[in-house]
Amino acid sequence: MGFFSRLLNGQMIFERMETRILVGIVMFVATMILIGWVAINEGARMAAFDRQFAARSIERGAAMFSTYCSTCHGNDGRGIGGKAPGLNNPALFGHDFIPEVNGPRNALIAERTTLENEANDGENPPTDERRAEIDARVNEINTQIADLEQQALPFISQAQDAMVRGYDPYRPSRLANVRWGSSVFNYVYSTLVHGRPVSSGYWPDPMPNWAQQSGGPLRDDQLRDITNFILNWNRDFTIEDLVSVQQFAVEPCDPLACGGGGVETVGNDVAAIMEQFPSVTGDPNRGQALYNNSALPARGTVLGCTGCHTGGLQAPDLAGTWTRVLNERLPALPEYASGEEYLVNSIVRPNDYIVPTYTAGLMPNNFGERLSLQDLADIVVYLMSQDQ
Amino acid sequence: MLRRYPWCLLPWDQLALWAVTIGASMVEASPPPIVGQTLNLLLRGGPDIGANGLLRFYLLHVLAVPAILFVFLGVHYYKVVIHGFSLPPQKENIGEDTAKRVPLDKRVYYIPEILTSEIMWIAVTTFVLVVLSIWFFHAPLENHADSQVTPLGTTAPWYFLWIQGALKLGDKVFWGIIFPTLIIILLMVWPYVDTQVSRRYAHRRLAITIGCLFVSIMTILSYMGLSEYGVTTSADTEVLHDAVREPAYGYIGFIRPVPFDQLVPGMYSTEQIRIEREVNPADFQLDFAAFNTEIDENGQADGIIEQLQLQYLSMTDVAFRPVPSDAPELYRALEEYYELLESERQELRNGWGAIIITETQPNLVRVDAVVLWEEVLIERGRVALDENGNAIPRFYRVSEDGTPLTDETGKPIIVDAPEPLLDASGNPVLDESGQPRMLTIPVERVNSQYIYLHRNAEYFFLPGGG
Numbered sequence: 001m002g003f004f005s006r007l008l009n010g011q012m013i014f015e016r017m018e019t020r021i022l023v024g025i026v027m028f029v030a031t032m033i034l035i036g037w038v039a040i041n042e043g044a045r046m047a048a049f050d051r052q053f054a055a056r057s058i059e060r061g062a063a064m065f066s067t068y069c070s071t072c073h074g075n076d077g078r079g080i081g082g083k084a085p086g087l088n089n090p091a092l093f094g095h096d097f098i099p100e101v102n103g104p105r106n107a108l109i110a111e112r113t114t115l116e117n118e119a120n121d122g123e124n125p126p127t128d129e130r131r132a133e134i135d136a137r138v139n140e141i142n143t144q145i146a147d148l149e150q151q152a153l154p155f156i157s158q159a160q161d162a163m164v165r166g167y168d169p170y171r172p173s174r175l176a177n178v179r180w181g182s183s184v185f186n187y188v189y190s191t192l193v194h195g196r197p198v199s200s201g202y203w204p205d206p207m208p209n210w211a212q213q214s215g216g217p218l219r220d221d222q223l224r225d226i227t228n229f230i231l232n233w234n235r236d237f238t239i240e241d242l243v244s245v246q247q248f249a250v251e252p253c254d255p256l257a258c259g260g261g262g263v264e265t266v267g268n269d270v271a272a273i274m275e276q277f278p279s280v281t282g283d284p285n286r287g288q289a290l291y292n293n294s295a296l297p298a299r300g301t302v303l304g305c306t307g308c309h310t311g312g313l314q315a316p317d318l319a320g321t322w323t324r325v326l327n328e329r330l331p332a333l334p335e336y337a338s339g340e341e342y343l344v345n346s347i348v349r350p351n352d353y354i355v356p357t358y359t360a361g362l363m364p365n366n367f368g369e370r371l372s373l374q375d376l377a378d379i380v381v382y383l384m385s386q387d388q
Numbered sequence: 389m390l391r392r393y394p395w396c397l398l399p400w401d402q403l404a405l406w407a408v409t410i411g412a413s414m415v416e417a418s419p420p421p422i423v424g425q426t427l428n429l430l431l432r433g434g435p436d437i438g439a440n441g442l443l444r445f446y447l448l449h450v451l452a453v454p455a456i457l458f459v460f461l462g463v464h465y466y467k468v469v470i471h472g473f474s475l476p477p478q479k480e481n482i483g484e485d486t487a488k489r490v491p492l493d494k495r496v497y498y499i500p501e502i503l504t505s506e507i508m509w510i511a512v513t514t515f516v517l518v519v520l521s522i523w524f525f526h527a528p529l530e531n532h533a534d535s536q537v538t539p540l541g542t543t544a545p546w547y548f549l550w551i552q553g554a555l556k557l558g559d560k561v562f563w564g565i566i567f568p569t570l571i572i573i574l575l576m577v578w579p580y581v582d583t584q585v586s587r588r589y590a591h592r593r594l595a596i597t598i599g600c601l602f603v604s605i606m607t608i609l610s611y612m613g614l615s616e617y618g619v620t621t622s623a624d625t626e627v628l629h630d631a632v633r634e635p636a637y638g639y640i641g642f643i644r645p646v647p648f649d650q651l652v653p654g655m656y657s658t659e660q661i662r663i664e665r666e667v668n669p670a671d672f673q674l675d676f677a678a679f680n681t682e683i684d685e686n687g688q689a690d691g692i693i694e695q696l697q698l699q700y701l702s703m704t705d706v707a708f709r710p711v712p713s714d715a716p717e718l719y720r721a722l723e724e725y726y727e728l729l730e731s732e733r734q735e736l737r738n739g740w741g742a743i744i745i746t747e748t749q750p751n752l753v754r755v756d757a758v759v760l761w762e763e764v765l766i767e768r769g770r771v772a773l774d775e776n777g778n779a780i781p782r783f784y785r786v787s788e789d790g791t792p793l794t795d796e797t798g799k800p801i802i803v804d805a806p807e808p809l810l811d812a813s814g815n816p817v818l819d820e821s822g823q824p825r826m827l828t829i830p831v832e833r834v835n836s837q838y839i840y841l842h843r844n845a846e847y848f849f850l851p852g853g854g
Binding site: 011012014017020021023024025027028030031034035038048051052054055056058059060062063066067070071075076219221222229232233235310311313314 | 476500501504505507508510511512514515518519522531532534693694697699700701702704748749750751752754838839840841842843844845846
């Protein structure tokens with residue numbers, strides 16, 4: 001009888017019990033052999049899954065980075081001047097371009113600090129003999145440090161642009177500078193979780209808190225995806241990588257101690273600025289340098305105008321600014337007495353008037369606290385030269 | 389079904405979340421609203437399924453449902469012991485109840501007959517399952533469940549597809565709640581309705597016919613539950629989804645399995661395939677260059693740049709190039725893209741697609757799938773056709789110098805027929821090349837989706853999938 005007729009008749013497929021036992025044993029042994037074979041390859045299989053898992057995590061992180069992070073950190077992760085630091089950045093990963101200088105230099109500085117502490121110890125002052133010894137050694141150290149810094153000069157001359165944007169070749173590791181005691185992963189991840197409150201003096205917007213656990217929008221696994229994506233920028237960095245970073249991290253400090261504190265900034269009272277305006281002469285070359293992040297304003301970080309004012313999609317394009325001011329803005333906006341006033345107003349109070357089709361609130365409104373009168377005049381003169 | 393359903397959420401990936409959401413939404417439809425809302429809240433542990441809902445489904449799976457099953461199993465075995473087994477229908481005289489009265493020579497004993505048989509079948513099915521799971525089926529987890537991201541084409545688990553199919557027939561209270569309840573009641577009362585004495589197949593033609601009909605209806609309803617049936621999404625969304633979709637339900641976006649080394653950064657267009665297939669191959673270089681010039685002039689290049697800017701990708705100019713000869717899989721994906729667009733020719737009038745690959749990190753590329761087309765009239769989600777069976781293109785009305793006209797609310801004016809510029813005597817005005825000057829321009833549309841692909845991601849087509 002065939003298989004189906006046996007089935008329909010409610011009979012056993014294998015009538016003989018011995019056959020059933022044999023089939024059962026064969027199948028069981030075959031199953032065990034198969035599972036054993038799979039087990040032998042399990043290590044490689046899981047390793048492949050791990051690789052895929054990490055890769056797909058980076059893919060998802062990349063998608064979220066472009067949605068949530070790129071508007072401030074740049075889609076290429078190089079940061080936007082004056083807005084947010086670069087993450088595709090040798091400093092984040094602690095890449096040291098001059099280890100042959102920094103290694104001995106740091107050791108010498110540590111030794112000098114110890115000696116100086118010993119010399120200045122009021123409770124247990126050194127003998128005169130010892131003091132002379134210390135002075136001799138400190139002088140020797142200073143000479144050695146100067147020699148080492150001579151060796152660093154070729155690199156420093158190449159890294160000028162990066163240094164304007166906040167890079168310190170002798171302190172190349174962001175994590176070491178803030179004395180972070182854990183991994184880069186945890187540094188990025190915890191920054192994502194909690195965000196970072198900032199002083200409006202050096203960043204226009206704070207880093208938001210992204211984690212759901214701290215009241216933000218993203219789940220833990222999503223934060224890990226973004227972190228994995230950022231860590232995937234780690235590589236053997238070149239000097240080109242370094243100088244293409246648009247903004248380096250800023251270490252909070254007392255403005256008086258860090259310089260620029262004594263500088264008077266223009267504030268955001270347009271009428272008052274316009275009264276003082278005739279007293280300064282603008283330099284279009286310095287204005288251009290300020291505009292392109294290759295010079296620092298009187299106070300704070302680079303301005304980062306080019307972060308948005310390129311191509312005219314996010315913000316009006318640089319080319320033709322002055323033509324548009326004269327031909328389009330002034331006729332439509334009688335409240336501005338002159339083109340200069342319109343430009344000044346647009347820089348220090350950017351949300352007073354938004355050019356149609358652009359979005360309000362994108363441009364930082366803290367330039368009044370970052371620019372001196374001279375800075376402002378330089379930029380305005382540079383913009384007035386854009387009369388294509 | 390009750391046992392399987394709460395399990396469905398536990399993988400906690402997109403498939404799980406959305407399959408369960410459909411079921412939970414049906415519970416929400418129970419009338420009156422206060423009952424539906426309360427049941428929904430009890431089931432999901434919140435307005436939406438989150439960590440609380442997951443815990444509830446876990447406890448349902450490991451405690452509540454097994455407890456219920458335990459009771460049912462108890463009743464089942466109690467009944468078996470009380471009533472015993474009958475002989476097979478053919479061996480029984482009609483009307484005779486052989487349960488507990490099977491003659492000694494015809495009895496089959498549990499030990500050893502049934503036991504050896506059952507153990508043998510357990511061994512055979514385990515072997516088959518092991519073979520299938522090693523070589524034929526792959527069950528990867530999808531992306532982490534995300535209630536903010538609804539995948540296209542979500543369906544219930546297969547054993548609930550029939551309810552989802554029924555839901556497409558109309559009111560969700562009737563088809564989602566009353567209809568399935570009626571089916572379950574019908575199954576429960578059926579033994580009391582079908583009281584035919586003979587158990588032989590030949591005597592039970594009506595019952596067997598009804599049974600077959602029932603299975604057919606369930607199969608048809610299950611088919612209707614698939615996203616292929618009765619769900620209309622705009623063609624551009626469908627095409628883009630087919631290009632980049634995450635692996636799910638055995639399908640994967642056709643761009644994903646392209647090996648990383650063949651994802652050469654650059655811009656590629658389905659026009660390459662069209663030119664190769666429709667135009668003399670000898671003229672390919674010229675025609676392709678002409679295509680690049682044409683999109684620069686007609687503004688489609690700018691349209692792509694603007695669209696990509698919205699998707700956070702900055703680029704300054706658009707220049708397509710042919711797929712490199714050492715990237716056959718990329719070429720295959722482009723061909724598939726072209727054929728998909730061809731199949732949507734009516735809705736995506738003059739449509740063409742682009743695959744734009746940019747390097748994000750040394751081992752990571754971004755792939756943008758872009759589709760450009762001219763809008764046609766859509767009515768109730770379908771392409772409206774004129775009397776000749778052609779789609780009806782739509783046009784912006786423009787002034788004589790080509791600037792788009794707007795109505796009093798500031799919206800552009802859209803018309804369904806081209807209008808030539810007429811001179812005083814009613815004749816069309818021609819431009820330098822002899823073409824009539826138009827007061828209308830086609831409504832150009834562009835849409836795109838992007839994914840990132842990593843060297844190690846290793847997506848692959850599933851056997852039997854697409």
